Amino acid sequence: MIDLRSDTVTKPTAEMREAMAAAEVGDDVFGEDPTVNDLQRRAAERLGKEAALFVPTGTMGNQIAIACHTKRGDEVVCESRSHILDYEMAGMSLLSGVMPRAVPGRDGGRLAWEDVRAAIRPQTTYNARTGLVALENTHNLAGGTVLPLEAMREIADGAHDLGLPVHLDGARVFNAAAALGCDVAEVVAPVDSVMFCLSKGLSAPVGSMVAGTREFIEKAWLVRKTFGGGMRQVGVLAAAGIVALEKMTTRLAEDHANARALATALAGIPGIVLDPESVQTNIVIFELEDGIRDAPSLVAAIREEGILAIAFGGRKIRLVTHNDVSRADCLAAADAISAAVLNR
Ligand SMILES: Cc1ncc(COP(=O)(O)O)c(C=O)c1O
Known part of the structure; x- marks a missing residue:
């Protein structure tokens, strides 16, 4: 996971x-x-x-x-x-x-x-x-x-x-x-x-x-x-x-860079609203446009692919980077989210 x-x-x-x-x-x-x-x-x-x-x-x-x-x-x-x-x-x-x-x-x-x-x-x-x-x-x-x-x-x-x-x-x-x-x-x-x-x-x-x-x-x-x-x-x-x-405090910049890379990958997916420039630290919150599947269903779909995220209400999802996830994990998460969004 x-x-x-x-x-x-x-x-x-x-x-x-x-x-x-x-x-x-x-x-x-x-x-x-x-x-x-x-x-x-x-x-x-x-x-x-x-x-x-x-x-x-x-x-x-x-x-x-x-x-x-x-x-x-x-x-x-x-x-x-x-x-x-x-x-x-x-x-x-x-x-x-x-x-x-x-x-x-x-x-x-x-x-x-x-x-x-x-x-x-x-x-x-x-x-x-x-x-x-x-x-x-x-x-x-x-x-x-x-x-x-x-x-x-x-x-x-x-x-x-x-x-x-x-x-x-x-x-x-x-x-x-x-x-x-x-x-x-x-x-x-x-x-x-x-x-x-x-x-x-x-x-x-x-x-x-x-x-x-x-x-x-x-x-x-x-x-x-x-x-x-x-x-x-x-x-x-x-x-x-x-x-x-x-x-552990000196490595936090790595989490921030991973969050920014994740946000940049997500921002390129049609139907996702997110400005990667707004991601300053280790938290990424993005919104799903109307017409795209809702946040709880997207979270359930990516869970099947081994990615865990949190839905905030119907249209927002939060992802947080940390010591136990790598850059490759973040990019894999972006791929799984992309597939789940595009399949609607
Ligand atoms: C901004 C902020 N303050 C306080 C807390 C509370 O911490 P705890 O879960 O240890 O009670 C959290 C937990 O997520 C938090 O994000």
Whole structure:
């Protein structure tokens, strides 16, 4: 199977499995797992933040950050197709008692400060107060698009001037840094907190990191426990995370080049709507013109040929490149899609 459904499908590398077997462990709820502590130190240093916390999932990381930054009844300004709004089970409302205020991004889901500013509200006697601005970089549902550094700085500076914290859902922030050609610390410098996933393009089997000030992470530690995320001898997972952080970030440009090659091949197929230039990282989302078979039927047809993809609604399909697919796999996927589209 050539699995292009997501970069979450990546399997741990041989080096990760060795590191996991050899990991020194302790009880992390007591803060005594040396491998977890090492991962947290390295992640904080890499991001240029004071401290970091290992969490089981990206969703928990985002939800911990929201809980730390807001109080009940607040609004969280976020992009309309952002993961925290669309794919986290209404977690912000359920867990933190806050409400999303969705702002449509412009070209490629990129938020603009003017639009964010217009959505920020002071507390009055009749409306909720804005408690947090949340960004996503890269933006998954918009097709792995990158929010440029200037836009991030402008939004964060504007929010800070109004006394508001900014959280970054940086599930794929290393992809953003690779696409921007800069250090990841530069990407996250403007924000107060960031979550990134070890378990996506970086190939670790489990885990995400939340980073921010020491004070924020102390609070996040307590909230993680409240959410049921206190783990014990979890150094076996953190060991894979260290390999992910140290060895896997420098190869992401290869996934981006594969995604671009895949998009270029797909764009040449009649009935497929896709601008390969819009593919900046490892995510390719294309649309099927009316008159072509629908997305679920196309996904079912290519599955028969050993290619896995995800349908978004009736007419869109997402493909994600990663460490476990090669350039040849991507081109084979494009051929299978071409055959499935042309057979209608
Ligand atoms: C942008 C973004 N944020 C957060 C997450 C959540 O990560 P997890 O699946 O580890 O909860 C994902 C997962 O796909 C994501 O794409």
